[in-house]
Amino acid sequence: xxxxxxxxxxxxxxxxxxxxxxxxxxxxxxxxxxxxxxxxxxxxxxxxxxxxxxxxxxxxxxxxxxxxxxxxxxxxxxxxxxxxxxxxxxxxxxxxxxxxxxxxxxxxxxxxxxxxxxxxxxxxxxxxxxxxxxxxxxxxxxxxxxxxxxxxxxxxxxxxxxxxxxxxxxxxxxxxxxxxxxxxxxxxxxxxxxxxxxxxxxxxxxxxxxxxxxxxxxxxxxxxxxxxxxxxxxxxxxxxxxxxxxxxxxxxxxxxxxxxxx
Numbered sequence: 001x002x003x004x005x006x007x008x009x010x011x012x013x014x015x016x017x018x019x020x021x022x023x024x025x026x027x028x029x030x031x032x033x034x035x036x037x038x039x040x041x042x043x044x045x046x047x048x049x050x051x052x053x054x055x056x057x058x059x060x061x062x063x064x065x066x067x068x069x070x071x072x073x074x075x076x077x078x079x080x081x082x083x084x085x086x087x088x089x090x091x092x093x094x095x096x097x098x099x100x101x102x103x104x105x106x107x108x109x110x111x112x113x114x115x116x117x118x119x120x121x122x123x124x125x126x127x128x129x130x131x132x133x134x135x136x137x138x139x140x141x142x143x144x145x146x147x148x149x150x151x152x153x154x155x156x157x158x159x160x161x162x163x164x165x166x167x168x169x170x171x172x173x174x175x176x177x178x179x180x181x182x183x184x185x186x187x188x189x190x191x192x193x194x195x196x197x198x199x200x201x202x203x204x205x206x207x208x209x210x211x212x213x214x215x216x217x218x219x220x221x222x223x224x225x226x227x228x229x230x231x232x233x234x235x236x237x238x239x240x241x242x243x244x245x246x247x248x249x250x251x252x253x254x255x256x257x258x259x260x261x262x
Contacts, residue, residue: 037149039084039104042140045152046104049167053102060091060111065261068253069109072124075251076131079194084135089127097209099126101133102171103140111262117205120251120258125192125202132187138180139171146170185233189240196249203237210234 037045069089077087085105092108097116099109107130109123117123133139143152147167176184189199 037140037144042137043104045140046102046106049103049171050106053106053108053171054090057108058093060093060262062091062261065091065114065258068120068258068261071253072120072127072251075195075197076124076128076191079191080131080135084137087131087134099130100171101130101139103143105134107131107134114262115259116209117255119201119255120253121197121248122201122205124195124197124251125188125199126205128188128191128195129184129202131191132184133176133180135187136180136183138176138184142176142180143167143171181233182236185236189237193240193242196247197251198242198246198248199240200238200242203234203240206234206237 069091073087073089077083083105087105087107090106090108091114092110094110095112095115096110097112099107099113101107107127109127113126114123117126147170152167185202188202192199192202
């Protein structure tokens with residue numbers, strides 16, 4: 001009887017030891033989450049959802065403005081190692097100072113944001129931040145967290161227009177958590193530096209929005225609600241360490257002319 005109990009105890013201790021070793025030596029960074037959605041599956045979901053975003057928003061149809069945004073994007077993407085997506089940037093006619101990332105590398109920029117930023121370089125930092133959300137796959141993870149994998153695929157493949165539209169809106173209306181925002185900030189600062197842009201411009205933009213939001217001068221800054229700003233995020237950007245010989249390489253765009261395209 002006693003030997004049987006000891007044997008069972010030994011088995012339990014052995015199982016515990018194996019579980020402990022498994023968690024101890026599991027390489028969380030190099031081993032992909034088996035429950036994650038692949039890039040290919042994300043692209044499939046994007047096909048179902050993007051059409052609804054295009055019907056919910058009025059597109060800005062101006063080739064000169066599209067070309068200007070692409071010039072900024074090309075500067076950033078040229079310094080992005082092994083991008084996960086073939087990025088597309090969509091211009092929306094809306095007075096909100098906002099931008100958001102959806103699935104499969106689709107990034108939406110509002111006309112109000114183009115009016116709000118002071119230069120092409122400042123917009124580049126905001127775009128780098130949104131690219132950071134995409135490269136870290138924050139959007140698909142947010143959808144999985146809020147809806148669940150099975151429900152997400154069921155709604156998407158079922159093609160229910162009302163539910164698809166609501167999911168599409170969810171991708172731009174729900175704010176990311178603090179960790180996601182910090183990851184996107186870090187990504188943007190690093191990408192800006194590699195692209196020969198001053199990373200501290202992100203802090204300038206954040207501070208400008210924060211001051212306007214707090215003073216209630218402008219009630220159309222939705223970027224603050226979807227990208228909550230904290231003083232620590234502003235400080236990190238403003239304190240970004242640059243070498244003494246750093247010289248920003250300006251983006252060859254006259255911003256007043258770019259704004260005139262709106």
